[in-house]
Amino acid sequence: MNKPLLAVLKGAKPSVPPMWLMRQAGRYLPEYRALRAEKGGFLALATDPEAAAEVTVQPIRRFGFDGAILFSDILMVPWALGQELTFGPGEGPRLTPPLVDHALAALQRVPERLEPVYGTCERVAAALPPETTFLGFAGSPWTVATYMVAGAGSKDQGETRGFAYADPAAFDAIIAAIVTMTIDYLARQIAAGVEAVQLFDSWAGSLSPAQFERWVIAPNAAIVAGLRARCPEACIIGFPKGAGGKLPAYARETGVDAIGLDETVDPLWADAMLPAGLPVQGNLDPLALLAGGAALDDGIDRVLAAFRDRPHVFNLGHGIGQFTPIAHVEHLVARVRGS
Numbered sequence: 001m002n003k004p005l006l007a008v009l010k011g012a013k014p015s016v017p018p019m020w021l022m023r024q025a026g027r028y029l030p031e032y033r034a035l036r037a038e039k040g041g042f043l044a045l046a047t048d049p050e051a052a053a054e055v056t057v058q059p060i061r062r063f064g065f066d067g068a069i070l071f072s073d074i075l076m077v078p079w080a081l082g083q084e085l086t087f088g089p090g091e092g093p094r095l096t097p098p099l100v101d102h103a104l105a106a107l108q109r110v111p112e113r114l115e116p117v118y119g120t121c122e123r124v125a126a127a128l129p130p131e132t133t134f135l136g137f138a139g140s141p142w143t144v145a146t147y148m149v150a151g152a153g154s155k156d157q158g159e160t161r162g163f164a165y166a167d168p169a170a171f172d173a174i175i176a177a178i179v180t181m182t183i184d185y186l187a188r189q190i191a192a193g194v195e196a197v198q199l200f201d202s203w204a205g206s207l208s209p210a211q212f213e214r215w216v217i218a219p220n221a222a223i224v225a226g227l228r229a230r231c232p233e234a235c236i237i238g239f240p241k242g243a244g245g246k247l248p249a250y251a252r253e254t255g256v257d258a259i260g261l262d263e264t265v266d267p268l269w270a271d272a273m274l275p276a277g278l279p280v281q282g283n284l285d286p287l288a289l290l291a292g293g294a295a296l297d298d299g300i301d302r303v304l305a306a307f308r309d310r311p312h313v314f315n316l317g318h319g320i321g322q323f324t325p326i327a328h329v330e331h332l333v334a335r336v337r338g339s
Helices: 004-009 030-039 042-046 049-063 076-080 111-127 141-150 158-166 168-191 209-230 244-254 267-273 286-291 293-306 326-336
Strands: 067-069 084-087 093-096 133-139 196-201 235-240 258-260 280-284 312-316
Touching: 004 133, 004 196, 004 235, 004 312, 030 042, 030 049, 042 049, 042 084, 049 067, 049 111, 049 326, 076 084, 076 111, 076 141, 076 168, 093 141, 111 133, 111 168, 133 141, 133 168, 141 158, 141 168, 141 196, 141 209, 158 168, 158 209, 168 196, 168 209, 196 209, 209 235, 209 244, 235 244, 244 258, 244 267, 267 280, 267 293, 280 286, 280 293, 286 293, 286 326, 293 326
Parallel strands: 067 133, 133 196, 196 235, 235 258, 258 280, 280 312
Antiparallel strands: 084 093
16 A cells, blocks of 8 residues: 555655645644534543544645644643643643642543543544555653643743752653553554654753753653554654754664654754664744745755655644644645645
8 A cells, every 4th residue: 555654754765755744633724723613622622533533634635645643632641640631721731730749659540531542543544545644643751741740831841850850760750650651552542543653752952961861862762662562563753852963862762763853953964964764754944834935935945955865754843833824835735746
C-alpha cells in the first residue's frame, strides 16, 4: 500500500515530500469551530470518539494532507494518572492538585480515562483514505511534568525546573510514572490503528544541558525502547521544541526514527549536523503561513531546498495559528506539491 509519509519515516526520499501540519485539526477551520461549539468545550470534544474522529479527518477532506494527526491533548496522561483536568473559557488547561505541593503517590490512577482515545483511533483508522498515514502522539515526559508540577503552563517553566533541582528524586518519580503510562498509551494507540507516533516536547528548550540530558533525552529514550519492545515496527518522531544545538545529541541518544524541527532551527545547519539519512520534519514558521505572500513562498522554498537530499516530511515548526487564512494553507499545499 502506498503511504508516502510512512515511507519517508522509514527512509524514502520522494521528489515531492509528504506533508501534514501540527494542529491541522483545529480552530482555523470553521467546521472544527462549529463542532466544538456543539460539544460545549475541548475536553468534551476530545473524549467523544465519534466527534474527535470527525475532527481528525476534517483537514484530510479539505486539504488532502498525507498524514492525519489524532485529535486529543498531551495532558490526557496526567488525567489518567489521577490529576483533574479542566479547560476554562479563554485560558489554558489546568491540572489539580499541582504536584509542587502534593505527593504523586496520593493520586488515584484512572487509566480508563484513556479509553475514548482508543475508540477515536479505531474510527479514524477505518475512515482515512488508504494512502493517508495515521499519526498518534503523546507529550514527552518533561513537558507533561511541567504541567503536572505547576498545575498550568508558564513562560519559563521556572517552578518545575526549580522543583527538579531541589528534589530530583521526587521529580524522577513523576517522570518515571509518565514514561510508564506513555509507553502503554502509545502502544494502545498503535493497536487501535495508528501507524506512527510523535513525542511532543514543547518546553525542551527551557533546560540547561545537564537537565536536558536527564529530563528530555533519557526519558524519551526509555519511551522509544519500551514502545519498540511492544511494537517493533513503530515509527517514532521526536519533536524537542527549542532544543537547538542539543538536537544532534537527542537524535543519537533517543533512538527516534525522525526529528521534528521547530522554526528557530536553520534547516541548512540541521541537514549538516543531524545523522546522515535520518528523516526530518518541518520547519516552516507558522507566522510565515499566517502572513502569506512572498514571506510564505520564500519560507517554503528554503525548507524544500535544505532537505532535498534527505528524507523529509514537510510541516510547520510548531502548530498552525487559529487566525491562519485557509487560502494560505491551500497555497502552501499547492506550492509544496508543485501544482
